[in-house]
Structure formats: structure tokens, C-alpha cells
Amino acid sequence: MLEGLQASELTLYSILIFLFLENLVNLYLTRRQIFVYETSKDIPAELRDVMKKETFEKARLYGLDKANYEVFKLLVCDIAISSIELYTGFVAMVWMRAMEVTARVGLDNGSEIQVSIVFLLLINIIGTFKDMPFKIYSTFVLEEKHGFNKQTPAFFIKDQIKSFLVGQMLSIPIVAAIVYIVQIGGNYFFVWLWAFVGVVSLVLMMVYPVYIAPLFDKFRALEDGELKSSIEQLAASLKFPLGKLFVVEGSKRSAHSNAYFTGLFGAKRIVLFDTLLLNKGLPDDSTLTDDEKGKGCENKEVLAVLAHELGHWKLGHIRKNIIIMQVQMFLIFMAFSQLFKYSPLYQAVGFPPNVQPILIGFLVIVMYVLAPYNTVISFAMTILSRRFEYQADEFANSLGYSKELGKALVKLHIDNLGFPIYDWMYSAWNHSHPTLLQRLERLKSLQKKEK
Numbered sequence: 001m002l003e004g005l006q007a008s009e010l011t012l013y014s015i016l017i018f019l020f021l022e023n024l025v026n027l028y029l030t031r032r033q034i035f036v037y038e039t040s041k042d043i044p045a046e047l048r049d050v051m052k053k054e055t056f057e058k059a060r061l062y063g064l065d066k067a068n069y070e071v072f073k074l075l076v077c078d079i080a081i082s083s084i085e086l087y088t089g090f091v092a093m094v095w096m097r098a099m100e101v102t103a104r105v106g107l108d109n110g111s112e113i114q115v116s117i118v119f120l121l122l123i124n125i126i127g128t129f130k131d132m133p134f135k136i137y138s139t140f141v142l143e144e145k146h147g148f149n150k151q152t153p154a155f156f157i158k159d160q161i162k163s164f165l166v167g168q169m170l171s172i173p174i175v176a177a178i179v180y181i182v183q184i185g186g187n188y189f190f191v192w193l194w195a196f197v198g199v200v201s202l203v204l205m206m207v208y209p210v211y212i213a214p215l216f217d218k219f220r221a222l223e224d225g226e227l228k229s230s231i232e233q234l235a236a237s238l239k240f241p242l243g244k245l246f247v248v249e250g251s252k253r254s255a256h257s258n259a260y261f262t263g264l265f266g267a268k269r270i271v272l273f274d275t276l277l278l279n280k281g282l283p284d285d286s287t288l289t290d291d292e293k294g295k296g297c298e299n300k301e302v303l304a305v306l307a308h309e310l311g312h313w314k315l316g317h318i319r320k321n322i323i324i325m326q327v328q329m330f331l332i333f334m335a336f337s338q339l340f341k342y343s344p345l346y347q348a349v350g351f352p353p354n355v356q357p358i359l360i361g362f363l364v365i366v367m368y369v370l371a372p373y374n375t376v377i378s379f380a381m382t383i384l385s386r387r388f389e390y391q392a393d394e395f396a397n398s399l400g401y402s403k404e405l406g407k408a409l410v411k412l413h414i415d416n417l418g419f420p421i422y423d424w425m426y427s428a429w430n431h432s433h434p435t436l437l438q439r440l441e442r443l444k445s446l447q448k449k450e451k
Contacts, residue, residue: 120171
């Protein structure tokens with residue numbers, strides 16, 4: 001049967017088969033986790049003293065709702081819509097439409113760069129409308145139902161518009177430059193492409209927290225006091241080049257908690273979500289609901305969380321991840337340089353012979369041709385990430401924060417309605433962090449070794 005197929009048809013069917021099998025695996029793993037949600041009715045022994053039955057049940061139902069939503073989205077978006085778009089040549093249709101629009105607005109539709117820019121705008125507009133029902137449901141139904149959504153419709157609309165505009169302002173010049181580099185770069189254009197994208201990635205890492213993130217959330221300096229002094233002392237003891245301490249008002253968007261630091265060179269920023277701090281760190285408790293009062297971490301627990309995050313810096317995890325990312329980009333661009341002139345790739349997604357847009361070739365190769373490779377690498381990076389998380393926990397333990405870190409992990413898990421029980425296969429495939437019970441067990445074993 002396969003012998004009678006043209007190369008383009010064989011390419012299309014190969015892509016469709018792999019995508020279907022990959023989504024089938026994801027569906028199977030999610031169904032395994034749904035079974036865990038449906039059958040796990042007892043609090044694990046390790047958490048019975050700190051987790052109420054009511055909270056456990058809320059977390060179970062929240063996890064179950066999210067998993068069922070994942071299944072629905074997987075079936076509709078990743079299997080049905082994606083397969084239909086591939087089979088009908090949707091990308092080629094949008095490209096042809098982009099050529100028409102380019103000419104209509106007075107641009108040169110003979111310029112691949114200009115058509116690529118218009119195509120990018122069209123595909124992003126279509127993608128925004130395609131994703132919008134799922135975003136609305138996730139935010140105003142699922143998250144709202146379980147008490148996490150803090151966005152008003154006006155805030156949500158404003159946020160989506162800003163996200164779209166910022167996304168286009170960043171992606172349009174980058175895409176134009178990529179097409180240009182491929183056009184003039186010769187046989188080794190992938191080296192220049194790798195260098196360009198690598199520099200852009202590093203610049204964005206430095207620019208984003210200073211200029212882009214404040215467009216979406218309000219940042220304020222952490223008030224003077226015991227917590228600020230303790231964080232500065234912790235940073236100084238590790239020779240961490242702390243520049244500024246900020247609190248981001250994430251509570252306007254969601255009730256979920258987090259903390260992170262930013263900056264590649266020189267002084268760095270530490271950012272705490274207001275939801276991480278006890279009683280959300282607000283100066284007036286009257287703004288809190290009865291359910292929200294008491295949530296968050298005490299100062300020593302916040303320090304423990306930061307000790308873990310600073311462990312990532314001290315142990316070189318950020319540097320290692322950047323190096324891995326650069327190697328990955330080089331390999332991907334090199335593979336692209338070897339494959340992008342293969343005509344059946346373009347015909348497989350609906351293009352006529354001899355029409356081979358560079359941007360389309362890049363998207364098809366990265367998203368579909370390299371999909372098996374990307375899946376393997378993604379799983380390997382998940383394993384590495386979990387290893388890094390354990391190492392950062394060990395680092396916090398070495399600073400004497402083991403007990404406080406354990407308490408903080410439990411509190412954050414409870415505040416975020418994290419369910420403590422996971423199917424091992426689902427967790428191994430999907431979780432970049434070890435589960436709560438795994439981390440608590442490791443922290444306990446570290447404490448025992450020190451006694």
C-alpha cells in the first residue's frame with residue numbers, strides 16, 4: 001500500500017500517524033491520572049497532620065476537573081483540529097491568503113520576507129481566536145469554580161490584547177531576520193542563524209523582566225523589614241549579586257503562588273508573588289476573604305523557598321540549561337538546513353510543486369519532522385529538571401532550611417490545591433518537578449543522614 005503513495009503523501013501520513021500516536025500516549029497517561037483522582041479518597045499518611053479532609057477533597061476535585069479538561073482539549077485541538085488542518089492544507093491556504101493581503105495593502109507579494117510577516121500576523125490572529133474559547137473556559141469556568149481566578153472580563157480582554165501586540169512586536173522582526181539570514185547565508189546559513197537566535201534569546205532573558213513583565217503585572221519594591229533584611233543576608237552569604245527585591249501583584253490574575261529570580265549578568269532581581277507571602281503581603285487585611293486569610297508562607301519559609309531557588313544559581317543549573325538550549329538550537333538549525341529544500345515537505349501541507357517558503361519549511365520541520373526527536377529530548381529534559389530540583393532541595397538543606405522548606409512545600413501545595421497523589425507514569429512524563437511526597441521523603445532522608 002505504501003509503495004503506491006507519492007513522497008508528499010507518505011510524508012503527510014507519517015506526520016499524522018506520529019502525532020496521533022503521541023497524543024494517544026498523552027491521552028492514556030491522563031486517563032491513568034484521572035483514575036487516581038477518582039479512586040484516591042484518603043489523605044496520605046505523611047500529610048494527615050497538616051492537610052484537612054476538606055482541603056484534600058477540594059484538591060482532588062480540582063485535579064479531576066483539570067484532567068478532564070486536558071482530555072477534552074487533547075481530543076479537540078491536538079487530535080481533531082490539528083489533523084484536519086494538516087489534511088486540508090490549512091497552512092498553504094493561509095499563505096496564499098497572505099500573498100493576496102500583501103498585495104492589497106500595497107506591499108510586494110514577490111518579497112518572501114513581506115509575505116512571511118503578513119502570514120505570521122494572519123496565523124497568529126487565527127490562533128488567538130481558535131484558542132480563545134479554551135482560555136475563557138479555563139479562566140472563568142475551571143479556575144473560577146475552584147477559587148483561583150482573580151481576573152475580571154475587562155482585565156482579561158486587556159491582558160489578551162497586550163499579549164498579542166507584544167508578541168507581534170517581538171516575533172515579526174525576528175521572523176523577518178530569520179528569513180533574510182537563510183536567503184543570504186549560503187550553505188552554512190545555519191551557523192549565522194544559530195548565532196542570531198542565540199543572541200536574541202539571551203537579550204530577551206535580560207529585557208523581559210525589566211521592560212516586558214511590568215506591562216502585564218504591577219511590581220513593587222519589597223518593604224523594609226525583617227524579611228527583606230533576611231533575604232539580603234542570605235544572598236550576601238552565598239555571594240549572590242542581588243540588585244533589587246520585588247513583589248509582583250500576581251493576586252490580581254490568580255491565587256497561585258511562586259517566586260523566582262531574573263538576570264544573567266551582573267545584579268539580579270528576586271521576585272516574590274504577593275500570594276507567596278503570609279496574608280498575601282498586603283498592608284490591609286480587610287481586602288482578604290475569610291478563605292484567603294492565613295494563606296502564604298511565614299518569613300523563614302519564604303527564605304527556604306528562596307534558598308532552593310538560589311541553589312539553582314549556585315549549582316549552575318541556569319547556565320547548564322542555557323548551554324543545553326544553545327546546543328539544541330544548533331542541532332535543530334543544522335537539521336533544518338539539510339531538509340528545508342525537500343519539496344515533498346511543502347507538498348505534504350498543501351503547497352504546489354516548487355513553492356517552498358522558508359518560514360513554512362522551518363515550521364514543518366521543527367513542529368512535525370523533528371517531532372519524535374523533540375519528544376525524546378523533552379522527556380530527557382524532564383528527567384534532568386527533576387534531578388536539578390532534588391539538588392536544589394539538598395542545597396537548601398545544607399543551609400539549614402530543610403524543615404522550613406518542607407513546611408513551605410506543603411503550604412504552597414495546599415494553597416494551590418495541589419493533589420498529593422499521582423500516577424507514576426503520568427508524573428514521570430509530565431512533571432518537571434518531583435511530586436510533593438517525593439520531595440518530602442528526600443528531605444527527611446537528608447535530615448536522617450545528618451543525625
